[in-house]
Amino acid sequence: MLSPWLSPMASIRKKPNSKYWYACFQLPDGTRVQRSTKETKRTEAQKTANDYERAARERITETQARKVIQDVYERVTGRDLPSQSVAEFLDSWIERKAVELSPSSLVAYKAVVADFKEYFGPRQNEELLYVSTSDVAGFRDSIAKKVTANTANKKLKILRSAFKAAWQDELISENPADRVATIKTKRSTFERRAFNLEELKRLFEAAHGEWKGMIIFGLYTGQRLGDIATLTWQNVDLERGELRFSTQKVGRRQIIPLAQPVIDYLGEIKAGDDPKAYLFPECALVIETKGRASMLSAQFFEIMVAAGLAKARKNKQANKQGRSAKRENNELSFHSLRHSATSIMKNAGVSPAIVQEFIGHDSKAVSQNYTHIELDAMRRATDLMPDVFSAEVTGKGSEDQEEQDGEGA
Missing domain, CATH: 1.10.443.10 (Intergrase catalytic core)
Structure with a gap:
């Protein structure tokens, strides 16, 4: 019997103290890897291993990889991977957040959802699993051209929270926003001052x-x-x-x-x-x-x-x-x-x-x-404290700004 590492096709093996079969397959660079199939039946484990091998050999895109994961999920669990369109999920997510957020925060969250749907255009009707990391990065960059870096980062943080909820709901296998870095901000020298x-x-x-x-x-x-x-x-x-x-x-x-x-x-x-x-x-x-x-x-x-x-x-x-x-x-x-x-x-x-x-x-x-x-x-x-609005009060009085708390409005 050939070692799984010498086989040109995907093979399966069991590790000590594990009830699951492991898939052994080759990546495009020639590296051999092992991944758990989460299967206890040999025939089903081999099918999953073949899916992994096909994905690796074809150098599939991120979106195609998500489709493979969907197929594996359906075969392992016997049920369809839950799915929603981008627009459907974001709208339902906002409805859930409405009971958690303050009115002002809810407005900010709704604005991010509206911005992302506008950026995605017709693609907002596609399944959520087709949203990629590059999509989120593109959204971040488009927003950064219109607002400050801090505001763009806040919007990215809100979107990251939305996709985390989708991951927790098992609508996606991973959060596409997790690997999108925030924009580095330059330290601002701008400061507000007191009225005299x-x-x-x-x-x-x-x-x-x-x-x-x-x-x-x-x-x-x-x-x-x-x-x-x-x-x-x-x-x-x-x-x-x-x-x-x-x-x-x-x-x-x-x-x-x-x-x-x-x-x-x-x-x-x-x-x-x-x-x-x-x-x-x-x-x-x-x-x-x-x-x-x-x-x-x-x-x-x-x-x-x-x-x-x-x-x-x-x-x-x-x-x-x-x-x-x-x-x-x-x-x-x-x-x-x-x-x-x-x-x-x-x-x-x-x-x-x-x-x-x-x-x-x-x-x-x-x-x-x-x-x-x-x-x-x-x-x-x-x-x-004097009545600064009375006619008797004169002078500059409030020009001293030492130890201001530095917070914006």
Whole structure:
């Protein structure tokens, strides 16, 4: 009997302590390899070995290899390998993710699915198993031409998650996105800065309606745009002069003493009888309908333009670039109010530890291990903050930007 390694065709053998037959076959470069057939019956094992040999001899493509795997799966299990089209799977995957994701994250995931289906064109109706690594790499590269490298990498990460789910559902034998590398990013030197007091005044004068309150809250709480826009009356304790809520980014529980300008503003608007009513209903509606704060960021940018603090952006639709075009960086944004709050408190002599607790850490782990700052100390820090929108306050005050937290809006 010839050794399986000397046979010109695929053969099978058993290894000690294994109930399965192993296929022995030759790769195109002449290398002999062994692979388990997961078969205990000799005749079925030989069929699987022949499939491996045929795949190796014909130098088949990745897609053809997936078809071989499908055939093997059907013979071994006695049932068809579950299959769906690319579009069918991605649509069903999004439906499942809807119960797990926040509204803003769901919008981002839906955008990736839409982008990939558009990139795939008519091929989105093909079976999912025909998606190759090169397909995913091509999608990544096409996206990278329109958005920043960081955004392209985030989209790749979401797509990788989708194909992982397909693999777990046994719709594909391997994740085609696993071997697609992220794009290397250059370290950006761009940084946002704080508004100075003169700029804050101009900004406030240019704002109308709810946006005056949004700016007041942004400066005197140091919180993010999305968190402020979705505050309700049940987050406000006027008797104790406190704001209580959980941040959307990391779920950090915040208790912030209310500065006098915030209390004055709340006294000017009607609370109503519903504690779940939003403080800024128009801004909250944008978050509810759009699922993210980007539209509010655009509205705030227009206020900065009106205040002479930013140049009007070119119309992307007119330039046929669409929403996927790379955004122009601007050193000022709503998040700059967070930097301004930090600078104003530090210039008023508030210790960095209290400033950090007031603004809130971005990491749950850091927040849990950070030395607890007494609320009374934070209240004293709040009392030191001037009413920058009053006519009496002058000077630059908030230009100090040391130890800014560096987070984007």
